[in-house]
Amino acid sequence: MTIRAFLLTIAFWSHGFWHFTEALDFSSRINSNDLQKSFSPKAIAVGHDIQWPRLKPSKFVLTVHSPIATIDYGSETAGYPFFEIESVEAQAQIEVKYSEPYDGLQHVWGDGPYTFSTGLSNVARVETFNVTKAGTVKSSLIQGGQRWQSIKLIAGNKVTISRVGFEPTVSVTDPDTLPARFSSDDTVFNAIWKLGQKAATMACLEKGSQKAVWDIDPVKGAFVHSTRSSPNIETSTFEDYTLEFETSIERGGVWWSIAQSVSYGNGIQLLLVGELPEASTFANTNLSLTPPNSILLADAYGFVNQTTLNSYLLDTFTIPFKVHEKEWYTVTMALSGSNQLAVQLNGISIFNVSLSDYYTGGSEVSLSGSFGFGAYQDQAAWVRNAIVHDSANGSLLYVDSLCDQSALARYGTQSNLGTVCLDGAKRDRLVWMGDFYHTSRIIGASTDRFDWSRGTLSFLLDTQASNGQLNFAPAMGYDPTTTIDAFSTDGTYPGLEDYQILGFLGFYNLVKQTNDLKYAAQTWPQWQKQLTWLLSTINATDGLVDVNSAFLGPGTGGSAVSCLAVEALNGAAEIASALRDKSAARTYNESAKKLADAVNTHLWNDEIGVYSLSRSEKSDFSVAGIGLCITSGVANSTRASQVVSSKNLAKLKLGPGYKDDTTVNEADPSISISPNTNGFLLPALFMGNATTAANDLLRSMWGAMLSEDVKAGVGNDTTSTGASWEYLDVNGSPGLSLFTSLSHPWGGAATYVLTEWAAGLRPISGPEGFGYRNWLLALETGLQIGLKKASARVVTEGGELLSVAWELDGTDLTVEIDAPHGTTGKIQIGSGYKIINGGGVQSVRISR
Ligand SMILES: *[C@@H]1O[C@H](CO)[C@@H](O)[C@H](O)[C@H]1NC(C)=O
Ligand SMILES: *[C@@H]1O[C@H](CO)[C@@H](O)[C@H](O)[C@H]1NC(C)=O
Ligand SMILES: *[C@@H]1O[C@H](CO)[C@@H](O)[C@H](O)[C@H]1NC(C)=O
Ligand SMILES: *[C@@H]1O[C@H](CO)[C@@H](O)[C@H](O)[C@H]1NC(C)=O
Ligand SMILES: *[C@@H]1O[C@H](CO)[C@@H](O)[C@H](O)[C@H]1NC(C)=O
Ligand SMILES: *[C@@H]1O[C@H](CO)[C@@H](O)[C@H](O)[C@H]1NC(C)=O
Ligand SMILES: *[C@@H]1O[C@H](CO)[C@@H](O)[C@H](O)[C@H]1NC(C)=O
Ligand SMILES: *[C@@H]1O[C@H](CO)[C@@H](O)[C@H](O)[C@H]1NC(C)=O
Ligand SMILES: *[C@@H]1O[C@H](CO)[C@@H](O)[C@H](O)[C@H]1NC(C)=O
Ligand SMILES: *[C@@H]1O[C@H](CO)[C@@H](O)[C@H](O)[C@H]1NC(C)=O
Numbered sequence: 001m002t003i004r005a006f007l008l009t010i011a012f013w014s015h016g017f018w019h020f021t022e023a024l025d026f027s028s029r030i031n032s033n034d035l036q037k038s039f040s041p042k043a044i045a046v047g048h049d050i051q052w053p054r055l056k057p058s059k060f061v062l063t064v065h066s067p068i069a070t071i072d073y074g075s076e077t078a079g080y081p082f083f084e085i086e087s088v089e090a091q092a093q094i095e096v097k098y099s100e101p102y103d104g105l106q107h108v109w110g111d112g113p114y115t116f117s118t119g120l121s122n123v124a125r126v127e128t129f130n131v132t133k134a135g136t137v138k139s140s141l142i143q144g145g146q147r148w149q150s151i152k153l154i155a156g157n158k159v160t161i162s163r164v165g166f167e168p169t170v171s172v173t174d175p176d177t178l179p180a181r182f183s184s185d186d187t188v189f190n191a192i193w194k195l196g197q198k199a200a201t202m203a204c205l206e207k208g209s210q211k212a213v214w215d216i217d218p219v220k221g222a223f224v225h226s227t228r229s230s231p232n233i234e235t236s237t238f239e240d241y242t243l244e245f246e247t248s249i250e251r252g253g254v255w256w257s258i259a260q261s262v263s264y265g266n267g268i269q270l271l272l273v274g275e276l277p278e279a280s281t282f283a284n285t286n287l288s289l290t291p292p293n294s295i296l297l298a299d300a301y302g303f304v305n306q307t308t309l310n311s312y313l314l315d316t317f318t319i320p321f322k323v324h325e326k327e328w329y330t331v332t333m334a335l336s337g338s339n340q341l342a343v344q345l346n347g348i349s350i351f352n353v354s355l356s357d358y359y360t361g362g363s364e365v366s367l368s369g370s371f372g373f374g375a376y377q378d379q380a381a382w383v384r385n386a387i388v389h390d391s392a393n394g395s396l397l398y399v400d401s402l403c404d405q406s407a408l409a410r411y412g413t414q415s416n417l418g419t420v421c422l423d424g425a426k427r428d429r430l431v432w433m434g435d436f437y438h439t440s441r442i443i444g445a446s447t448d449r450f451d452w453s454r455g456t457l458s459f460l461l462d463t464q465a466s467n468g469q470l471n472f473a474p475a476m477g478y479d480p481t482t483t484i485d486a487f488s489t490d491g492t493y494p495g496l497e498d499y500q501i502l503g504f505l506g507f508y509n510l511v512k513q514t515n516d517l518k519y520a521a522q523t524w525p526q527w528q529k530q531l532t533w534l535l536s537t538i539n540a541t542d543g544l545v546d547v548n549s550a551f552l553g554p555g556t557g558g559s560a561v562s563c564l565a566v567e568a569l570n571g572a573a574e575i576a577s578a579l580r581d582k583s584a585a586r587t588y589n590e591s592a593k594k595l596a597d598a599v600n601t602h603l604w605n606d607e608i609g610v611y612s613l614s615r616s617e618k619s620d621f622s623v624a625g626i627g628l629c630i631t632s633g634v635a636n637s638t639r640a641s642q643v644v645s646s647k648n649l650a651k652l653k654l655g656p657g658y659k660d661d662t663t664v665n666e667a668d669p670s671i672s673i674s675p676n677t678n679g680f681l682l683p684a685l686f687m688g689n690a691t692t693a694a695n696d697l698l699r700s701m702w703g704a705m706l707s708e709d710v711k712a713g714v715g716n717d718t719t720s721t722g723a724s725w726e727y728l729d730v731n732g733s734p735g736l737s738l739f740t741s742l743s744h745p746w747g748g749a750a751t752y753v754l755t756e757w758a759a760g761l762r763p764i765s766g767p768e769g770f771g772y773r774n775w776l777l778a779l780e781t782g783l784q785i786g787l788k789k790a791s792a793r794v795v796t797e798g799g800e801l802l803s804v805a806w807e808l809d810g811t812d813l814t815v816e817i818d819a820p821h822g823t824t825g826k827i828q829i830g831s832g833y834k835i836i837n838g839g840g841v842q843s844v845r846i847s848r
Contacts, residue, residue, distance in 0.1 A: 039166040042074035050105045059162045062153035071149040075722030076202050076743045079166030082138040092131045092156025095284050098146040100742040102718040105150045111738040115228050115265050115302035119429025120210040123228040124377035128282040145425025145743045147721045155283040169209050180446045184790040188712045192702040196748025197446035199723035202425035204452040214413040221384025221402040229257035229374035230411040236262045236486040239368030242334040245386040249274040249325045252379030259369040271296040274323040293319040299360040307739030314358040317351045336391040412477035419455030424741035430473045434499035439745040440506040444513035445752035448795035453510040461526050466491030468533035472499040497547035498561045501568045508571035515771025515797040543598030552624040557615030559603045559625035566596045567632035578767040596634045609642035622661035627680030644688035655730030657701040672727040672735035679749025686757040695785040702750040704732035724748035758782045759792035761804050771797025777804050779829040813846040
């Protein structure tokens with residue numbers, strides 16, 4: 001549908017159509033009131049089993065006959081769980097489970113455990129409490145993301161609970177009070193827009209809001225409980241070593257790891273289980289998994305499997321004596337070159353085995369890496385006096401008493417030092433740099449919390465290695481400035497190199513939204529160093545980008561990575577010219593142009609009318625590749641419309657969206673559909689005028705994440721969290737099973753795309769558009785997807801608000817604008833346009 005439009009009249013409004021608050025000071029939006037609020041239940045059920053809650057939350061009683069409360073918080077929550085106990089008969093124990101989807105409550109470990117990284121949170125999604133008196137019981141460990149909770153009486157006769165909830169560790173500001181808005185006459189779109197906003201709000205954290213997960217005592221050392229074994233950052237290159245330490249179990253046992261990677265949790269995992277005396281052993285202790293007086297030996301992440309995160313429980317060794325709680329034991333563990341692992345307790349040999357004798361998923365167990373400490377679900381222990389020797393010659397390598405506060409920094413268990421956006425609320429809780437691309441755009445469209453963006457970018461910049469790269473997934477519990485050597489090798493970070501480019505674009509997005517040239521100038525030398533690395537990846541032969549490894553597609557000569565680099569270099573040229581760095585602007589501009597030419601020359605498949613997956617995979621193509629080659633401007637309008645032809649899209653269409661690329665085998669039952677990669681395609685569909693496909697994708701992919709809307713035929717209340725998801729399966733249910741994160745901002749691109757393409761409000765391209773000083777309101781696509789009205793509000797340079805609203809009435813379109821003074825806008829529809837100069841409230845009528 002095309003609409004030929006011309007502009008009729010302009011009328012100035014004397015009174016505001018909307019009621020706007022003053023420009024807000026966003027640095028102080030989280031105030032102490034927020035932190036006193038808590039996440040409270042929306043509904044509850046009490047009975048013999050997990051059941052769908054229908055009652056309004058109130059005081060409830062758990063008894064032997066009616067032992068389980070199922071609690072619905074309505075949408076994602078995060079924080080320290082608390083329980084106000086009104087009364088308890090004798091001694092009771094309650095087992096509490098947490099889950100994002102409702103179904104997770106049916107599983108023994110909830111939707112956990114999460115052993116991939118130390119997210120400054122509880123490793124387990126099941127937590128048991130000893131309830132002996134009235135008062136508040138509070139966990140000292142965060143549960144980072146859940147909608148659901150169950151509370152089960154597992155010992156004792158009766159407990160009366162007057163209130164439960166989460167003391168929040170994220171902003172609890174009512175999203176409806178945030179200045180950034182979107183609204184339309186389509187309720188499904190309105191709900192979809194909120195998904196990204198919610199996910200970003202749950203994944204972006206204030207500095208210091210996630211408390212240390214270990215306690216330090218000057219004599220007893222480090223107190224560890226229910227946290228994954230956290231590796232020491234100073235010993236990441238150790239191999240073939242003998243580790244000795246002292247431990248005193250408070251409850252259950254103690255977990256330690258050796259030859260562990262500092263980036264992720266994989267390594268050799270050991271768990272010492274004490275005698276499990278009745279007085280301190282919870283009724284739900286799993287005696288088959290953790291038998292008394294034993295040592296478990298595992299490889300990879302932990303002791304149980306969690307979906308795609310495999311672990312190998314290699315053996316369980318019996319200790320020939322009782323291991324008492326609250327008594328000190330010396331553990332000696334020797335790793336030696338011939339794959340031999342020996343463990344002694346108080347000098348008595350418990351086992352001495354060859355790791356080659358075990359099946360560990362087809363790959364050899366790595367014998368190098370750090371050591372760390374933790375405790376399994378509901379376990380707690382003290383650990384001190386770690387001493388490391390070289391196993392071969394006995395020389396002393398390392399000593400750590402663990403008796404002073406500095407230990408927290410070494411083991412990455414200190415309170416978060418920066419305001420950062422994580423990949424997800426419940427998992428992995430790492431500052432994944434690639435995920436930040438979508439997050440940064442969502443922040444601009446829906447939260448205005450640019451302090452989150454600056455915090456995240458600064459945290460990443462603090463990790464810069466000598467070759468210019470940044471750590472692509474730092475953990476928030478380590479000090480980013482002191483851990484560069486542990487994570488990088490020879491001045492280079494291993495791993496996904498396209499995340500460097502996505503991280504730069506996160507910076508570009510911030511500058512584009514805010515025109516914060518002060519921050520840009522401050523950090524520019526570091527970004528230029530990163531860009532120098534990027535330019536060094538361009539292949540001198542054909543001019544395409546070659547990186548060692550990439551997430552969005554092939555690293556060598558891949559279209560997604562090369563087009564992403566074009567987008568970054570163009571953005572760099574814009575920032576350079578805004579900073580009046582003319583020579584840099586020229587360099588980046590020319591490099592972008594050359595790279596775009598190389599993609600058009602070497603990766604264009606004229607027969608299919610598409611950009612090839614890579615220089616060696618000519619007839620395959622990907623969602624990210626075609627999306628980014630359009631949004632980066634590599635494709636001219638002829639090619640853009642060819643790329644998004646229905647014939648090409650049909651080759652990728654699968655389930656609720658599009659599969660990542662044409663090589664993905666549709667028969668594979670574990671296939672995941674990614675709202676992250678589909679999020680790169682979505683704006684490209686609008687740009688390529690595949691408006692119907694864009695509309696369909698919005699409804700099928702992001703509609704699936706909503707709670708049930710029977711009339712619209714979308715959503716499912718058992719899986720909705722109010723936030724965008726990490727993955728979907730082909731049926732539109734969450735992908736990756738229970739492991740998946742149902743509050744993941746990388747899956748929330750629809751939020752900013754709705755503002756930009758359904759309402760139609762975006763900054764114009766180039767530095768002139770920074771901070772919305774020059775903006776565009778393009779009405780065509782919103783009308784094409786059937787909207788009768790839409791409005792959007794964004795925060796511009798300096799914090800002032802820009803509001804637009806339009807409504808179609810028959811053949812008349814009324815547009816209301818409230819723009820900051822000094823800005824210039826262009827309302828465009830078809831080939832007609834109207835320039836809006838200056839600020840204030842203005843109304844425009846357009847007739848066809
Ligand atoms: C619960 O606390 C009571 C009182 O301190 C104690 O006697 C009991 O052993 C504890 N039970 C467990 C399982 O820790
Ligand atoms: C106990 O652990 C085993 C794995 O060893 C697991 O299969 C089982 O489901 C667990 N049971 C409970 C009740 O946690
Ligand atoms: C985890 O899954 C892998 C692959 O199926 C299997 O080999 C391994 O034994 C499992 N580990 C545990 C702890 O169940
Ligand atoms: C473990 O066994 C190996 C091979 O039998 C032996 O060389 C080594 O000394 C033993 N280690 C300990 C600590 O007993
Ligand atoms: C022991 O071996 C390490 C390398 O494994 C070496 O650096 C160190 O110098 C050796 N020490 C002695 C005393 O031989
Ligand atoms: C550079 O491109 C050529 C083909 O154009 C290819 O043969 C070569 O492997 C590429 N170099 C690298 C480092 O990938
Ligand atoms: C890049 O160069 C083109 C001309 O090739 C020019 O139109 C554009 O404004 C330049 N962009 C920047 C950001 O310097
Ligand atoms: C787009 O580029 C192709 C290849 O250079 C060219 O044939 C076509 O005319 C261009 N289209 C436009 C609109 O410039
Ligand atoms: C999409 O349509 C607009 C106006 O209708 C036109 O300016 C633009 O070139 C078209 N884009 C493509 C890729 O066809
Ligand atoms: C909603 O999701 C649940 C769990 O994934 C599934 O069992 C149920 O069939 C779904 N309901 C609908 C209406 O699709």
